[in-house]
Each structure stands twice: as C-alpha cells, then as structure tokens.
Amino acid sequence: MLxxxxxxxxxxxxxxxxxxxxxxxMELTHSSESTIRADLVELAESGKIHRIRGGxxxxxxxxxxxxxxxxxxxxxxxxxxxxxxxxxVTLVRPNMAVYLDAGTSTHALAEELDAPGIKIFTNSxxxxxxxxxxxxxxYVVGGEFKFSTDAFIGPMAQDTLSRFHFDLxxxxxxxxxxxxxxxxxxxxxxxxxxxxxxxxxxxxVLADSSKFGVVTSVSFHPFDPSHLITxxxxxxxxxxxxxxxxxx
Amino acid sequence: MLxxxxxxxxxxxxxxxxxxxxxxxMELTHSSESTIRADLVELAESGKIHRIRGGxxxxxxxxxxxxxxxxxxxxxxxxxxxxxxxxxVTLVRPNMAVYLDAGTSTHALAEELDAPGIKIFTNSxxxxxxxxxxxxxxYVVGGEFKFSTDAFIGPMAQDTLSRFHFDLxxxxxxxxxxxxxxxxxxxxxxxxxxxxxxxxxxxxVLADSSKFGVVTSVSFHPFDPSHLITxxxxxxxxxxxxxxxxxx
DNA sequence: ACATATTTCGTTATAATTCATTAAATTTCA
DNA sequence: TGAAATTTAATGAATTATAACGAAATATGT
Numbered sequence: 001m002l003x004x005x006x007x008x009x010x011x012x013x014x015x016x017x018x019x020x021x022x023x024x025x026m027e028l029t030h031s032s033e034s035t036i037r038a039d040l041v042e043l044a045e046s047g048k049i050h051r052i053r054g055g056x057x058x059x060x061x062x063x064x065x066x067x068x069x070x071x072x073x074x075x076x077x078x079x080x081x082x083x084x085x086x087x088x089v090t091l092v093r094p095n096m097a098v099y100l101d102a103g104t105s106t107h108a109l110a111e112e113l114d115a116p117g118i119k120i121f122t123n124s125x126x127x128x129x130x131x132x133x134x135x136x137x138x139y140v141v142g143g144e145f146k147f148s149t150d151a152f153i154g155p156m157a158q159d160t161l162s163r164f165h166f167d168l169x170x171x172x173x174x175x176x177x178x179x180x181x182x183x184x185x186x187x188x189x190x191x192x193x194x195x196x197x198x199x200x201x202x203x204x205v206l207a208d209s210s211k212f213g214v215v216t217s218v219s220f221h222p223f224d225p226s227h228l229i230t231x232x233x234x235x236x237x238x239x240x241x242x243x244x245x246x247x248x
Numbered sequence: 249m250l251x252x253x254x255x256x257x258x259x260x261x262x263x264x265x266x267x268x269x270x271x272x273x274m275e276l277t278h279s280s281e282s283t284i285r286a287d288l289v290e291l292a293e294s295g296k297i298h299r300i301r302g303g304x305x306x307x308x309x310x311x312x313x314x315x316x317x318x319x320x321x322x323x324x325x326x327x328x329x330x331x332x333x334x335x336x337v338t339l340v341r342p343n344m345a346v347y348l349d350a351g352t353s354t355h356a357l358a359e360e361l362d363a364p365g366i367k368i369f370t371n372s373x374x375x376x377x378x379x380x381x382x383x384x385x386x387y388v389v390g391g392e393f394k395f396s397t398d399a400f401i402g403p404m405a406q407d408t409l410s411r412f413h414f415d416l417x418x419x420x421x422x423x424x425x426x427x428x429x430x431x432x433x434x435x436x437x438x439x440x441x442x443x444x445x446x447x448x449x450x451x452x453v454l455a456d457s458s459k460f461g462v463v464t465s466v467s468f469h470p471f472d473p474s475h476l477i478t479x480x481x482x483x484x485x486x487x488x489x490x491x492x493x494x495x496x
Numbered sequence: 497a498c499a500t501a502t503t504t505c506g507t508t509a510t511a512a513t514t515c516a517t518t519a520a521a522t523t524t525c526a
Numbered sequence: 527t528g529a530a531a532t533t534t535a536a537t538g539a540a541t542t543a544t545a546a547c548g549a550a551a552t553a554t555g556t
Contacts (some may be wrong), residue, residue: 002267002269003300003301003543005266008267031544033544033545034544034545035542037504037506038543041506054504054552128393132264132265132266132393132395133266133267135265137264137392138393139390139393140391140392140393142388142389142390142400142405143387143388144385144386144388145373145376152388154387160390251532251533270514279533280533280534281514282533282534282535283532283533285514285516286532301513301541302513302514
C-alpha cells in the first residue's frame with residue numbers, strides 16, 4: 001500500500017471514529033507496528049491527528065458534532081461490525097457486481113473488500129469514496145442527495161436501481177425481529193433497501209448482536225436467518241436457525 | 249503501445265483510483281519501470297497528476313476537505329465567472345427543472361441560484377453540495393464516480409440522463425471556437441455534456457472571455473452564439489453574433 | 497500498597513523499496 | 527543510413543518498512 005494512501009486512510013479512520021487503536025490501524029492498512037507508529041508521529045506533527053497512548057484521536061470535537069447519529073454509530077460496536085465485514089467478504093468472488101447499502105456495517109465492509117475485478121454499486125457517497133480508496137471502481141445510484149446521510153434516496157434512486165442487477169448485495173439494518181423482520185426508522189431508506197434487495201441474486205443483511213429483538217418503524221424485508229450475518233447470537237430464540245455467525 | 253495512449257491511460261487510472269502504484273501502471277500499460285517513471289515525471293511537470301513515492305495521486309486530492317468556495321475563489325477568472333453566473337440566473341424561472349454541468353462556471357451559478365420551487369439536477373457532487381447549502385433540492389445523476397472531478401461519468405450516467413428532461417441547462421466549456429464549437433479535453437466529459445444538452449429544452453454554455461478562440465480535443469456542441477453567455481466579447485470575429493454579455 | 501505481568505513507547509539497527517542517474521538498446525522518421 | 531526520440535536496463539543512493547529490545551507507562555493480582 002502506498003504511503004500517501006495509508007496516511008489518508010489513517011486520517012479517515014481517526015475522523016470517523018473518535019479514537020482508533022494502533023492495532024486496528026495495523027490491520028486496516030496491513031502494515032507493521034513500526035510503520036504505523038512512524039505514521040502517527042508524522043501525522044501528529046503536521047497536526048492532522050492527536051496522538052494518544054495506544055493509538056490516535058481526532059483533533060476537533062466541535063466540527064465533528066454536526067451529525068452525531070452517524071458518527072456515534074460508527075464508534076459503537078465497531079469491533080463486531082468489522083468481524084461481520086470480514087465474514088461477509090468471504091462471499092465476494094472475483095468479477096462480481098456487488099451492491100453495498102448505505103450504513104455503518106457496509107462502511108466496514110467497503111474497507112475489507114479484496115477480490116479482483118469486482119464492481120461495487122452503492123447509494124452511499126461514503127461507501128463510494130472508501131471503495132475508490134481501496135482501488136476498485138464505484139458506481140453510484142443517483143437520485144435526491146441527502147446531505148445528512150451522504151446518500152441518495154427517493155424515487156429517482158429507486159428508478160435507477162430497477163435497471164441494474166447485482167450478483168450479491170449487503171445491507172445494514174437497525175432491527176432484527178422474528179415477527180417484523182428487518183427494520184429501519186426511515187421510510188425512504190426502507191424503500192431503497194427493499195428495491196435494491198429485489199435486484200440482487202443474493203442479498204445478505206448485516207447486523208451486530210445489539211440489533212436482535214429490536215424493531216424500528218419500517219420493515220424492509222421479512223426475517224431470513226440464512227441470509228443474515230452477525231457476530232454472535234446470544235438470544236435463545238434466534239439459535240439454530242442458520243444465522244451466519246462471524247466468531248473470531 | 250503509443251506514448252500518448254499510455255499517458256492517457258495513466259491519467260485515467262490516477263483519476264479513477266485516486267492512488268495508483270508504479271507497479272500497477274507497469275502492468276496496466278505493459279511498460280517497464282523506467283518508462284512509467286519518465287511518464288510520471290512528465291505528467292507531474294505538466295500538472296496532470298501528483299507524483300508521490302511509489303506511484304501517483306490525483307490532483308484534486310491535496311485538500312481532502314470540502315472547502316470549495318475558497319478553492320474556487322482562488323481560481324482563475326473568478327470575478328468573470330460570477331458575473332456570468334449572475335446573468336445566467338436571470339433565465340431561471342420559478343419551478344423550473346434545471347441541469348447544471350460539472351465545472352467551475354456552474355459552481356458559481358450554484359451559489360447564485362434564487363428562484364422558488366426550482367429543482368436542480370447535476371452530475372457533480374460539488375454542485376449538489378452547494379445547491380443543498382443554498383436550500384434547494386439536488387438530484388444527482390448516478391454513474392461511475394470519478395474522484396478527481398468529484399463527478400459522475402460513463403455509460404451509466406448517460407443512460408440515467410436519457411430518462412430525464414430539463415427546462416433549462418447550463419454547461420461549462422474549455423474552448424469556444426467558430427469552427428470547432430464548444431470543446432473539452434476529456435472524451436467522457438464531452439459525452440456527458442452532449443447527452444445532457446439533448447435533454448434540455450434550452451441549454452446555455454457559460455464561458456469567460458479567456459475561452460474564446462480556444463480549441464481542446466473533443467467537441468460537445470456546435471458553436472451557437474444565441475446560447476452562449478460570457479462576461480465580455482473582446483475578439484472582433486465574435487462580435488455582433490448575439491452572444492449574451494454580462495457586463496456589470 | 498506493593499510487586500509483578502502486560503502493554504505501549506522510543507530508539508536503533510537492518511531489510512526492502514523506490515529513486516535519480518547514466519548508459520545502452522530500440523524504434524521512428526527523415 | 528543516421529540522427530533523434532523513446533524505451534529499457536543497471537547502478538548506487540535515498541527513503542521507507544520492519545524487526546528487535548530496553549525503558550516507561552498501565553494493568554493485574556495479592
């Protein structure tokens with residue numbers, strides 16, 4: 001990995017989640033401890049990050065606070081999301097057309113992608129930027145741009161989606177429930193998710209264990225254990241249904 | 249492989265992927281290390297790419313932060329562009345569907361927009377952000393995302409465009425010539441512009457006076473004085489043709 | 497609180513890449 | 527053919543990445 005690219009990814013990672021450990025950065029960039037240490041020294045000297053024991057911290061807390069919901073989620077259950085992402089990428093084969101939903105779980109997945117010739121489709125600019133930083137081509141569904149979520153929604157996005165077909169799709173969710181299925185709090189997001197899932201030969205939902213038993217306002221797909229990837233199933237009623245677990 | 253073709257592929261690869269290693273370029277062009285090195289020196293000197301250790305980086309990438317207004321104002325002919333934008337917005341009526349091309353002239357226009365109920369369509373994320381900051385809705389044509397220009401191009405973008413129809417469109421250009429018409433240096437950009445112009449009931453080209461008499465590699469529309477807006481016409485051969493001037 | 501592990505850090509040393517330079521081989525075109 | 531341009535090869539120097547290790551800071555257990 002090129003040094004400049006690596007430095008960029010470190011800055012990105014630090015700004016996304018308030019704090020990043022040195023070891024997380026080692027895995028993220030596939031570099032050694034020494035290298036990351038040197039990078040952190042460099043970035044701290046140039047004022048890009050704040051170096052603290054064990055890793056790095058974002059410089060500003062003021063300008064980052066404009067969109068708390070997204071940033072918060074990035075921090076929460078991050079380790080689990082990464083585990084899930086690592087499990088999910090094993091399903092991606094070379095040259096596939098893969099759709100990535102907008103959401104924190106899929107952001108983690110965008111970072112872990114590693115297969116030649118894959119084409120990534122998404123409605124999230126955040127995902128698109130990560131995919132490009134990873135060296136893959138990113139195709140973005142257009143539509144009404146929502147600044148707060150950095151993603152495209154609405155009828156125009158759905159209409160565009162209906163013209164494409166994906167080998168594989170990965171979707172985030174806010175709730176997983178036996179009765180209500182997969183749910184999100186936003187009507188438009190749910191519509192986009194549902195439409196995109198229709199266009200996938202196979203669609204997997206990514207959900208860390210904290211989402212189980214949660215129901216938010218809009219369902220976008222019925223419960224389907226065989227296409228659900230999580231870190232670990234704790235509740236008894238979800239056991240032995242064939243849910244894919246990404247235990248380390 | 250021809251040298252020009254190789255240089256073009258390098259520029260393309262860098263702009264698409266944001267970072268490209270020297271070895272990747274060697275494989276891409278089937279050339280030796282020395283050749284690529286020489287190419288990178290040449291391209292960096294002419295300002296097409298940024299050379300970094302181990303490869304090349306897209307130019308746009310230096311200031312990762314989205315602080316466009318500053319960057320724009322530092323750009324060439326800013327005062328003229330703003331004049332032109334102010335003239336152009338007088339053509340925008342309430343509730344119109346308006347297409348804005350990617351480019352610095354249209355960025356200025358995005359800042360000057362002031363009509364109720366208008367819907368703005370664009371292929372530029374830069375424009376989209378400005379439009380939203382101005383309080384209007386922004387609809388973005390999807391497609392392959394190009395990091396360096398912060399815009400969407402390619403067949404997917406053209407395909408999406410073909411489904412929409414705009415009351416009015418504004419386009420930037422790199423060259424204005426009586427014989428060669430309106431030209432840009434990039435084939436894909438030209439294709440997008442041409443396609444978008446087709447979808448407009450009326451399409452205006454914005455060009456500050458420095459563009460007159462300039463011809464770059466690809467034409468996207470024949471010369472049309474009645475739909476050309478500039479700050480001031482200096483050359484005699486372009487006088488009295490009905491070009492709209494935005495004199496203060 | 498104390499002593500003992502464990503982790504993290506900074507330094508130094510070493511290995512691996514990448515670079516600029518030069519010169520040789522190759523192609524192009526007059 | 528022969529000169530100019532282009533591509534390639536070869537080199538030692540410079541930069542970067544990694545490994546090793548003792549010191550400092552934290553965590554753990556009694």
